[in-house]
Amino acid sequence: MKYQNKHLIAILVFCIVQYAESQINLITNIDGRETISLNGTWNYIIDPYETGFYNYRYGERNENDGEAYWSRTEVKNKIDRIEHGYESPYEMQVPGDWNSQKEIFEYYEGTVWYQRNFDLKHIKDNERVFIHFGAINYEAHVYLNEKKMGTHKGGFTPFNFEIPKDLLKNEGNFLVVKVDNKRHKDEIPTVNTDWWNYGGITRDVNLVILPDNFLQHYALTINQDQDIKTAIKKSEFELEGHIKLFKSVSNTAVTIEIPELKINKKIIINGDDATFHIKAKKLKLWSPKNPKLYDVSLKFNDEQIKEKIGFRKIETVGKKIILNGDPIFLRGICIHEEIAQDARRATSKSDAQQLLAYAKDLNANMVRLAHYPHNENMVRLADSLGVLVWSEIPVYWTIDFKNETVLNKAKKQLEEMVVRDQNRASVIIWSVGNETPVHEARTDFMKALIVKAKQLDDTRLISAALEVSNKNGLHKVDDPLGEFTDIVSVNEYLGWYGGHPNDTQTASWDIAYNKPFFISETGAGAKGGFHADKETRWSEEYQEWYYEEQINMMKRMPDNFSGISPWILVDFKSPRRNHPKYQEGWNRKGLIDNKGNKKKAFYVLQEYYSELK
CATH class of the missing domain: 3.20.20.80 (Glycosidases)
Structure with missing residues (x-):
């Protein structure tokens, strides 16, 4: 990959060195974690005027406002005035877009409130609980037990929030998500596209149970600096990667295992991240003709994460795209x-x-x-x-x-x-x-x-x-x-x-x-x-x-x-x-x-x- 602009190259080198300063808080490989699925039937309220979010003066409602749509509704006596609620038959399936589930939603662009209850027992003192969304289109406000967890924008990427322990209940946790798919000039994408603006909680929702400190995300790839043809000929490869922990540690090991390659390596971390290199012999490269995946295990304290990962090198040489040393x-x-x-x-x-x-x-x-x-x-x-x-x-x-x-x-x-x-x-x-x-x-x-x-x-x-x-x-x-x-x-x-x-x-x-x-x-x-x-x-x-x-x-x-x-x-x-x-x-x-x-x-x-x- 060659750039003609020397100034851009200098910027790129600096930015690569600065990778560890990335501020993203995303937990990856959800399938490899302990999870509780929140997929299934949710209740909903359609709210084109955002009545549940703004009061009649168009100010955002506060957490003590019983008319906010993230509030529980409970009629204690017949004189109580309640103007919202989550009941059958106002139900939709998650994950899924709302447009295809109810005829009233086919062209709808605006706010819909989603709600469901869940139980969560037996959380240990040294465990953390996160709620993870695969994607919501487009703007999401997440509330649990009438407290706001956070906000996310972007209709096609995942996000997660940690749930404070003192907010969780063993039974009857009241989860509400405000979903808004309106288009705006200052968003990504903007108001003008050539595809359907499906609204809703469109991907999986999970509770993720994690240790007090854990592997937040990580990467493992072929080292891009090695000559891949030489590596193939000698059957000697170098893998490289990085690890990001949730919290900083001192002189603590993360163990990476790839049993098929007889790899068992300890990576010592001081801080909350580390980069590393691993020698690998007799590695079979991933390609369309041979999509070889290896079982990879990462161990940190009492946590073990498993994932299937393939290794390949993609690059350009002159006028050609090169995969594993050969034009493709x-x-x-x-x-x-x-x-x-x-x-x-x-x-x-x-x-x-x-x-x-x-x-x-x-x-x-x-x-x-x-x-x-x-x-x-x-x-x-x-x-x-x-x-x-x-x-x-x-x-x-x-x-x-x-x-x-x-x-x-x-x-x-x-x-x-x-x-x-x-x-x-x-x-x-x-x-x-x-x-x-x-x-x-x-x-x-x-x-x-x-x-x-x-x-x-x-x-x-x-x-x-x-x-x-x-x-x-x-x-x-x-x-x-x-x-x-x-x-x-x-x-x-x-x-x-x-x-x-x-x-x-x-x-x-x-x-x-x-x-x-x-x-x-x-x-x-x-x-x-x-x-x-x-x-x-x-x-x-x-x-x-x-x-x-x-x-x-x-x-x-x-x-x-x-x-x-x-x-x-x-x-x-x-x-x-x-x-x-x-x-x-x-x-x-x-x-x-x-x-x-x-x-x-x-x-x-x-x-x-x-x-x-």
Whole structure:
């Protein structure tokens, strides 16, 4: 990974050294901890005027305000006035979006209050209890037993709060979450997107039981400084990593074990974090052809965490993307976190299995998870299936690039994404945004995100989906942000947004950067089951023709052409798509329609990818 800007390199080196100063409080590998699931049936109140949060003077209610919707409701005698409550049949399932569960919510954007009770017995004196949310879209206020735990913004990344011991009860803990999915100009993403704004508690909720001090998060990867070909030849590798504890310690050991590699190493920690290196012999590298995962165990005091981790090296050398020392071509496809047949947000392991099975059937070796971090189920399953992953934060279109507060929100979402998935071998690309307009403030904003990404993790490639200009058939790629990304990625739709599919026959490309070039989107819409001649828009035949011509153009691309991820695997819901016959609230660029049927273009791309294999 080579940068042309020497000043940026100096910043990156400094930031990598400063990694330990990261302030994120996220607990990772929830599956490897002692947990109590709070998934299931929750009660709700729909509150478009936020009556439960603000009084009639529009001031935030305090904790002693019995009319606040985080307050218990108890009628002690018939004269009591109670104007809210949580009862059947006002119930929804968690995890899940509210839009697909109740007809009244389909287009709703606003506040919904979620509530459930839980019991929690037998917590020891030396244990801590956290509540962990996989994601809530978008703004969450969390209350327990009428006390506020905290607030989080960001619809696609996890967060957690510690529950004070004196607040917990053995029985009947009263948990309330205010969820607000309204769009705002100064948020990430902003008001204008091209996907459905699903609201709700969309991912798992867990109570996490932990020792007084514990492993908060950690990473273990291949050392990026070693020559991977030499390491493979000698079968001698070096692993590197870091450990973050919840509290500082003095001269205390964390033991890392990888039984299959006969590794048992003690890492001595003074403070709350440490970096380390481990020699490993006869290690089998993770790849799409051999998605090898090792059982890794970390022991600290009385706590033991187990996780499956794969090891691989991803880098760029000149014009090529290199995986484990060999060039690789990314046969990708874009995916939204949606189960189209049910018109809902994907939430479960079986949902992830459905989406990645489609991608595998396409002969894809890579998925672009657009345009936000997807459920952790997706990247963990990608690890086991050998599917490479592009993961992205929703810096999308025209956010407020001049606003320092917005930049900090983007950095926070980036950090939450990276920390959650830093041990996933499948994730090879962090993306800092999509189709952002070129101007100085935007480039400075995006460059700051690249610096932050390198600070957090220098073991993966950094990119962003850029736009390309087309003048008289010449596709010019010269966005100034391309100087700072590891690969240059662009979205192009020649034959759908402008021109006709056969215009690709005379198209040429001028790429300003001597680094790998990736087509991060291309595609055309088709209503599943609508058939006509190939020149009829919205027909499966038009989409098929579009892909045939695109593939012919791909075969003539410059020698730094390193992959493609067409838009998109499956039709998805979007309020922007309003043609009454062909769209009906759906973006129809999917290779699979919203009923689960493969369109004709699916087989065109499937064959091309089969040839590339």
